[in-house]
Amino acid sequence: MLSVTNISDPKYSGMDDQDLVRAFRKDGDQLAFSELLNRHQNKIYSYIYSMVGNQETANDIFQETFTKVITKMDDTYNEQGKWIAWVMRIAHNATIDHIRKRKRFVDVNSSGDSDYDFYDRLEDDSTPSAQDNLEFGEAKSSLMKHIAGLPKEQREVVMLRHYYEMSFKEIAELTGVSINTALGRMRYALINLRKMFDKQNGKEYEYAQRG
Amino acid sequence: MEKNTNMHNADELCLKYILNELDPSEVLLVEQAMKEDENVLIEIESLRATLRKLDKLPEVSPSENVRQKILQQAGEYAANRTSTRFFGSTPAGATYIAVAAVLIVTLSIGLYSYNSQSSVADAPVSTEVSTNISASVTGSNALPTLTQSAENVQPWVDNNNVLRINVSNNASGLSIISPETAGTNPSPRLIPIERQPSSQFGTGIRDLQLTRTQY
Numbered sequence: 001m002l003s004v005t006n007i008s009d010p011k012y013s014g015m016d017d018q019d020l021v022r023a024f025r026k027d028g029d030q031l032a033f034s035e036l037l038n039r040h041q042n043k044i045y046s047y048i049y050s051m052v053g054n055q056e057t058a059n060d061i062f063q064e065t066f067t068k069v070i071t072k073m074d075d076t077y078n079e080q081g082k083w084i085a086w087v088m089r090i091a092h093n094a095t096i097d098h099i100r101k102r103k104r105f106v107d108v109n110s111s112g113d114s115d116y117d118f119y120d121r122l123e124d125d126s127t128p129s130a131q132d133n134l135e136f137g138e139a140k141s142s143l144m145k146h147i148a149g150l151p152k153e154q155r156e157v158v159m160l161r162h163y164y165e166m167s168f169k170e171i172a173e174l175t176g177v178s179i180n181t182a183l184g185r186m187r188y189a190l191i192n193l194r195k196m197f198d199k200q201n202g203k204e205y206e207y208a209q210r211g
Numbered sequence: 212m213e214k215n216t217n218m219h220n221a222d223e224l225c226l227k228y229i230l231n232e233l234d235p236s237e238v239l240l241v242e243q244a245m246k247e248d249e250n251v252l253i254e255i256e257s258l259r260a261t262l263r264k265l266d267k268l269p270e271v272s273p274s275e276n277v278r279q280k281i282l283q284q285a286g287e288y289a290a291n292r293t294s295t296r297f298f299g300s301t302p303a304g305a306t307y308i309a310v311a312a313v314l315i316v317t318l319s320i321g322l323y324s325y326n327s328q329s330s331v332a333d334a335p336v337s338t339e340v341s342t343n344i345s346a347s348v349t350g351s352n353a354l355p356t357l358t359q360s361a362e363n364v365q366p367w368v369d370n371n372n373v374l375r376i377n378v379s380n381n382a383s384g385l386s387i388i389s390p391e392t393a394g395t396n397p398s399p400r401l402i403p404i405e406r407q408p409s410s411q412f413g414t415g416i417r418d419l420q421l422t423r424t425q426y
């Protein structure tokens with residue numbers, strides 16, 4: 001079986017995504033696939049993680065995404081398009097499916113409770129755990145916490161833009177909305193984040209004054 | 212209402228400006244607005260500062276266990292596909308192969324039946340018939356007598372193309388006239404000659420049945 005390592009082979013690191021995909025599809029070159037995974041795994045995983053806010057769930061969705069990538073690459077991937085955009089679409093759909101299923105599960109469990117707010121609960125679930133906070137460091141975890149505090153629609157636009165530098169046309173196509181809607185979501189996300197940062201800075205300033 | 216719409220458009224322009232999503236002409240428009248209106252400048256710088264903070268967003272790695280599982284899966288899939296590639300691992304490939312197989316079988320059957328028909332049609336004419344004809348002709352109305360010298364003889368009947376043989380007496384003696392086979396596949400024992408008027412020989416034309424010798 002293939003010995004897997006995170007270190008890129010110079011032969012493969014010089015190849016672009018299309019060539020690596022071709023090598024895997026035509027010759028079954030596993031090192032080419034390994035290079036593709038090394039190259040994109042962090043961005044894909046970060047996007048999923050930022051959307052679901054839980055490492056275990058993110059791992060499951062990440063694996064599900066790549067299972068589809070491996071098995072569907074021959075049938076549904078057109079080499080004309082960017083491979084990573086195709087993978088991101090699969091990752092995004094898997095993530096949204098998971099969130100919808102969770103919403104349905106929560107809805108069924110909460111039937112009859114008129115005061116129940118799904119999004120409150122969802123955001124609670126999405127908040128990084130104490131363990132996660134330790135992993136990312138204080139500054140980064142607070143940033144992730146702010147991101148997790150955004151509504152799902154705003155969060156996905158910010159993440160797609162940040163991790164994949166997607167144009168708003170691409171984001172609009174991926175999320176199934178108009179370009180103006182995608183832009184509006186980005187704008188509200190930035191405004192909300194600004195408020196969160198201001199609030200945090202205000203608290204830090206207060207602590208500094210007291211100390 | 213109009214003011215709100217304009218403001219909304221202005222906000223979108225500001226956002227597009229910091230995201231580098233504007234045309235050059237629109238960029239000039241926003242930069243002009245920044246010079247003229249301090250609030251626009253503040254809004255843009257504020258959004259830009261917020262966006263800059265997102266640069267610190269960490270990239271998170273999946274667990275090594277998951278990575279290994281994915282790579283193992285890719286390896287198994289590649290190995291499986293390589294072994295089944297020749298036989299068509301995809302549904303489309305399998306369909307192509309099935310169609311090709313049907314075509315080959317159909318063509319083979321067609322070719323076989325064509326060859327069979329051709330050999331049946333050719334056989335009686337091309338087969339050498341070892342038939343000795345001994346005839347004692349006493350008059351123009353007398354019928355010739357055919358004697359088979361072959362040991363294993365089976366009758367052959369071509370219902371579609373009855374072979375007509377005209378037996379007549381001429382200057383060289385007994386001749387067999389085969390107008391139907393003349394010019395197509397003459398046998399050494401069937402000598403095509405010019406057909407002569409039947410009035411000269413009375414009932415000179417006879418329908419005969421030939422037999423084929425088995426080798």
